[in-house]
Amino acid sequence: MLRYLTAGESHGRFLTGILEGFPAGVKMPSGYLAAQLRRRRLAPGRGARQAKETDDFEIISGLSGSVTTGAPITVLIKNAGRDLPPPSSLPRPGHADLAGMLKYNTLNAVLIRERASARETAARTALGSFALRLHELLGIAINSRVLSLGRLPSITAATAAAELLRARSAGDTLGGVFELSVEGLPAGLGSCAQADRRLGARLGAALLGVNGVKGFEIGGGFALAELGGIEASEYPELSGGLDGGMTNGRGLILRCAVKPVPGLPGGAPSTDLKTFKRKLSVSSTSDTTAVFAAAVVAEHAAALELADALLEKFGGDSLGELKRRLDEWRKETGRVLGRL
Numbered sequence: 001m002l003r004y005l006t007a008g009e010s011h012g013r014f015l016t017g018i019l020e021g022f023p024a025g026v027k028m029p030s031g032y033l034a035a036q037l038r039r040r041r042l043a044p045g046r047g048a049r050q051a052k053e054t055d056d057f058e059i060i061s062g063l064s065g066s067v068t069t070g071a072p073i074t075v076l077i078k079n080a081g082r083d084l085p086p087p088s089s090l091p092r093p094g095h096a097d098l099a100g101m102l103k104y105n106t107l108n109a110v111l112i113r114e115r116a117s118a119r120e121t122a123a124r125t126a127l128g129s130f131a132l133r134l135h136e137l138l139g140i141a142i143n144s145r146v147l148s149l150g151r152l153p154s155i156t157a158a159t160a161a162a163e164l165l166r167a168r169s170a171g172d173t174l175g176g177v178f179e180l181s182v183e184g185l186p187a188g189l190g191s192c193a194q195a196d197r198r199l200g201a202r203l204g205a206a207l208l209g210v211n212g213v214k215g216f217e218i219g220g221g222f223a224l225a226e227l228g229g230i231e232a233s234e235y236p237e238l239s240g241g242l243d244g245g246m247t248n249g250r251g252l253i254l255r256c257a258v259k260p261v262p263g264l265p266g267g268a269p270s271t272d273l274k275t276f277k278r279k280l281s282v283s284s285t286s287d288t289t290a291v292f293a294a295a296v297v298a299e300h301a302a303a304l305e306l307a308d309a310l311l312e313k314f315g316g317d318s319l320g321e322l323k324r325r326l327d328e329w330r331k332e333t334g335r336v337l338g339r340l
């Protein structure tokens with residue numbers, strides 16, 4: 001079983017991530033983890049804080065040289081932005097502030113923001129980098145691409161950059177849709193035997209766990225509802241690589257809708273919980289969109305979930321052991337799948 005936890009606040013000394021149950025013998029190439037963190041940090045649409053954050057990190061356990069040992073892996077990421085904002089009793093609409101203030105019985109929204117902030121996704125990305133590397137070594141490729149940005153139904157680098165500029169100049173923010181594809185997965189991951197073991201449900205939880213993700217679909221997803229059964233049956237790829245909660249040997253296709261960033265530079269109307277006066281809640285350092293960065297985080301969150309599913313099916317305390325069992329299974333199932 002692979003499990004992980006992250007800890008740390010947005011302006012604390014460090015973010016911390018611990019990954020437990022990860023196999024021994026996985027070599028992490030130099031610069032691999034740093035490159036993944038950079039992809040998240042410098043994704044299009046990110047705002048002023050990212051220029052300050054450098055995501056300097058240290059791996060303090062679980063590696064011998066650059067190779068995993070099977071022991072829990074601990075990653076520390078330094079926070080550059082260490083000046084805790086002054087206390088505020090003004091919740092930012094669309095954020096965790098109001099619900100968190102009620103839940104944790106505080107009139108200081110800053111205490112809620114410190115942990116609810118998507119800064120935490122740096123720790124998730126760092127841990128997910130190990131899982132992503134494991135998949136690479138097993139011949140499994142996880143990729144993401146942004147399909148749409150705001151009302152632009154399709155994008156190129158140039159149209160996305162222009163739309164981001166337009167939104168930023170108008171003091172607005174954007175959402176979007178990203179797609180995750182996974183190639184090379186063996187058939188039979190997950191299970192049809194119990195609802196919480198269905199791989200689609202597990203991946204849904206992982207991806208809906210990415211801050212700002214409000215929609216999730218597998219394969220044909222919502223569009224499938226409009227098709228007749230005869231038409232749908234002609235396109236088996238519409239099931240997105242999952243049937244009955246298990247991988248079916250085809251590529252996995254998942255899509256997520258990300259809401260527009262709620263922090264608005266021009267402010268959004270809110271109510272101060274101390275005075276109950278209406279005020280504008282202004283977010284000067286916000287990203288213009290989170291969809292590109294969320295896609296990177298989602299790759300890593302999915303990589304962790306899929307690594308857990310692989311280890312559940314094949315076991316293996318070292319890469320060699322896992323790979324031998326997976327190769328054997330691929331041969332065995334390939335005899336059937338190759339003739340369909």
Ligand SMILES: Cc1cc2nc3c(=O)[nH]c(=O)nc-3n(C[C@H](O)[C@H](O)[C@H](O)COP(=O)(O)O)c2cc1C
Pocket residue numbers: 047094095096116117118121210211212213259261262263264283285286287288290293294297
């Ligand atoms: C990588 C990443 C960066 C984000 N940056 C911002 C931001 O700068 N400002 C903001 O208001 N929301 C940002 N968000 C979205 C919020 O974190 C999210 O909407 C908020 O925590 C409320 O959670 P919910 O939308 O999941 O309900 C970001 C999300 C991600 C994944």
